Amino acid sequence: MFDSLTIRGLTLQPARFCAPLAEITHSAFRRLLADFGGCGAHYTEMLSGRKLLKEDLQQSPYCKRHPTEKRLIYQLMLRPDDPIEQIIERLSTVAPDGIDLNLACYAPVIRKLEACSRLFENLPALIRVLREVRRCWPGPLSVKIRLGSAAIGSEDRFAERLRAIEDSGVDAITLHTRFFEDKFKRRSRHELFAWATAQTRLPIIANGDILGAMTLQEHPEHFRSVAGLMIGRMAVARPWLFAAWEGPVTVDYAEVWRRMQGYIAADFPPRVAVRRLRLFSKYYARNFHFGHAFDTALQQAPTVEAMREKADAFFAQPQPVFALPNLQGL
Ligand SMILES: Cc1cc2nc3c(=O)[nH]c(=O)nc-3n(C[C@H](O)[C@H](O)[C@H](O)COP(=O)(O)O)c2cc1C
Incomplete structure (x- = not known):
């Protein structure tokens, strides 16, 4: 189950990934994860595009890649007026396996910057940013989203954004099935994956409250149409979680x-x-x-x-x- 996922010629094996988590999925944690193995790709935590222009990417504890890390996808927070070409050019020097754009973060300080969930809501700016990233970056490009805002019309707005994401040349979508306003209070709505995947031809990676293989065993029908899995908090509590998917792991x-x-x-x-x-x-x-x-x-x-x-x-x-x-x- 979820043995591999190929996006834009890059095969990720298995299609089980560790989520980007701010202040947690730095290089040290990703190194620990790599020690155990079993994770098809690591994600950096969300990196401010502007800050990347000033940072030493080879030394930064957020950006550097330990030799044991295989696939590393860099997640960006971009603002509508960011110098995207310069940012991608600089990021390219560390040879990312892929670039992911955070369109999910609902933190007020990030929304003030017109980034992430705010960018997801602002359709013209979203299309502009996505097209510019696509123009500058020839490799795998994904976005990470939630269901959007729960206000009336949410289904149409969500479908409209999926179309925009698809038309802008994005290769894959990670979907955390909560509305922005849910924050982490409500359970993740896994039953909506089937509906969401029917709205787009892009592969959808399922995220939110996946605790391990047992989550899939409980409701296999919720996950039938998704192309991969992304796990965050449980992988921090148990960095051997991905390895344990494939067989028993003895843990000290x-x-x-x-x-x-x-x-x-x-x-x-x-x-x-x-x-x-x-x-x-x-x-x-x-x-x-x-x-x-x-x-x-x-x-x-x-x-x-x-x-x-x-x-x-x-x-x-x-x-x-x-x-x-x-x-x-x-
Ligand atoms: C402490 C913390 C930091 C997070 N930082 C990010 C981030 O930098 N980028 C991002 O896309 N999502 C971030 N998220 C959301 C997670 O990637 C993920 O979508 C969420 O935790 C749901 O997955 P889970 O139930 O497997 O943890 C963060 C979540 C937490 C709890």
Whole structure:
């Protein structure tokens, strides 16, 4: 199931992908993911097109690619008046396997920039941006969207945007089946994949509340028409999730946390490393029956070294783990 997906001549194997997650899917986390394998493509977190013009892409902990990473798709946040040609030219120097445009983010600060969900709503600007990216970028191009706004007429507006995306030369769409206003409160509406895929000839990658193979087993009919799967939060809690899809994986939970700590400490300056490790640990903590104590101890530790001591103390005792972590509130 979802063995491969080919877009614009690029074959991604398997068609199971780790979602872009701001402040989480940096190079250190993607390296951990690559250690386990089983993920057909990694995505960077959303990168501001303008900032890319100033950044050292070979060194940046967000942009650099570890040699163990295979397919890496760079996700962009573009504003209608961005110098797209320059941005793509610069990004091309790190040879992305593909470019993805974020049209889903609903954060007020991003909407103020006329980007992401705001760009999705603004049809003329959306068409202009997509066509310009397509003109400048010959490789695989995808977009990541939600269902749009839930206001009356949402189905027609959504179908109209799918047509615009298709007509602009985009190769694939990742669809997170929530409305913008849902944020993360409501469950993802998997039953709408069948309808959405019928609106376009582009392959649709399913996203939102996919927890592993069991989500598909529960309702195979919801996923029959999609071309691939994208998983975010559960892959942070369980970076071996993609490998486990193919067969049992034996996990040493303490060793995985320490490895993540080492990768983050190697990539980031100390104060940023603390923040990135705290964020990863929030998700990782959900594996354990006493994860709340683990998370609280780490959130209070002021340095990576202090976090390591707290983690060592926690893992010194046998820690019962949940069969499936509960991600509520993350
Ligand atoms: C902390 C966090 C950061 C996120 N950052 C991004 C991002 O940079 N780009 C993006 O397209 N989506 C982002 N998302 C949305 C995820 O990619 C994904 O669509 C969402 O989490 C639903 O998938 P899941 O239920 O498998 O986590 C983010 C979500 C979370 C929770």
